[in-house]
Amino acid sequence: LPCEAQIFKENGTETGKTGLVVVVAQRKKYRYSGVRPGNNPGTYVLDFYDHNGARKSKTFHGSESDAAKYRRLLLARSDKIKAGLMAPPEARAKVLTLHQLWQKYEADRQLKIQSNNMREKSLGRVFNTYKALLDYDSGLRSKRLDKIKPADLEGYLIYRKEKGYSPAGINVCYRNLRALFNFAVKKEYLSKSPLAEVSPMTVTRSDVRFLNQDELRSLNFAIEQLDLSDEFQKDARDLTLFYLFTGARTSEALYPDFTWKCDGQDTLHFLRTKGSKSRHIPKPNKVKEILESRKDVPSGPFLFNRHEVFRRVKWLFRQAGIEDASTHTLRKTAGSMYYLATRDIFATSRFLGHSSVNVTESHYAGLIQSLQVEYARKFEEVLSENLLYVCYSDPAHHQSPPIGKNREAPILRREKRSAEGGTRTPTSLRTPDFESGASTNFTTSAVVSAPQI
DSSP states (O other): OOEEEEEEEEEOSSSOOEEEEEEEEEOOOOSSTTEEEOSSTTEEEEEEEOTTSOEEEEEEESOHHHHHHHHHHHHHHHHHHHTTSSOOGGGSOOOOBHHHHHHHHHHHHHHHHHTTSSOHHHHHHHHHHHHHHHHHOGGGGGSBGGGOOHHHHHHHHHHHHHTTOOHHHHHHHHHHHHHHHHHHHHTTSOSSOGGGGOOOOOOOOOOOOOOOHHHHHHHHHHHHTOOTTSHHHHHHHHHHHHHHHHOOOTGGGSTTTSOGGGBOSSEEEESSOTTSOOEEEEOOHHHHHHHHTTTTSSSSSOOOOHHHHHHHHHHHHHHHTOOSOOHHHHHHHHHHHHHHHHOOHHHHHHHHTOSOHHHHHHHTHHHHHHHHHHHHHHHHHHHHHHEESSOOOOTTOSSOOOOOSSOOOOBOOSEEEOTTTOOEEEOOOEEEOTTTSOEEEOOOOOEEOOOOO
16 A cells, blocks of 8 residues: 555553554655655656666756656666666766867867868868857867856857858858867767857848849850960860859869869769769760860869969959859859759759759749749730630531621530520530531530640
């Protein structure tokens, strides 16, 4: 029985004799084992045994069911420690500082770079963010990880905003810091990332920048005026046309990511794209001409770094009078022209190597929306020209005859009043027999020819 007996010895007051008084106290029943209400509303006390067999109690703030779940988590953690699957808290290393965390993160990522699972420039971007964080507050370098508060990182993001950086650029720093602190949580240097309570900056979505028809004409005119005997001008032409016809990212076309082994007979193979993925695209004739003219270049067609590429492409843009454009503008222009040629958002997404078609739709939302008016007009034209409400069986005329004085129009009502009896009788669609004057009842359906767009 869920009860316990307590026996007390007391002196009788009336009889003067000693008697035994048995007091039975009923044990309280709770909904979940090991979970009982706390002293304050909304709190529960969890009773459990740790990995050392010591009885422990912990106060939980929340609902009773959540408290029971947390108690089961504590028991599971204790079982893992007993089984040797998890280090006990007393055996864990001391909490690292931010600089010590960076050293461990850098060593771990260097192994990934050596195994070809990560790019070195990706690690460089995280280092630049870490360095900028120390420029904001140098005291964070020697600060323990558990002492870094969300307010410290929130202040860093505000500091970057006040320095004039765009919300999109600030969010890049946010993602880099998130990768660093998530590494600390994964390695159990930290129980919870301080960035979990920090939100990224709100970015207003806008259409990507791509060259319009006037700018493309100006660019073509500038290319025709180039002196191809000059190596700098030829490089500028080849790079610009290659990016424009392939939609490649800047680094995808450069050595060592793009070599002569990537140049197939009819396709181009980009080995290392964004996210360390690869993609194939058909090789346009213009690209074939460019690559054929650069066969004497060893290893790969474009032995440049990013700065040298930007300098050449920017120079050609200045010759064409085009402002606010870069190599990425050429990629976006290629995507827009590809979509206008195919009207297939999925094919455009594959051509550009996007991770999802949603990315493509978000980039070209304005272009897609502007085409909806044209689509609606064509839809109306096709529907008006091809949709026939009634089929006529006249073998000499494959179109609806005109309705004249002696020609009866088709009756589309399902019921008509009989001329003789004045009663309403259901009828099928009726078409007139123009030869005999009689009418023939039959069931028909609309005939729609294939749209011609």
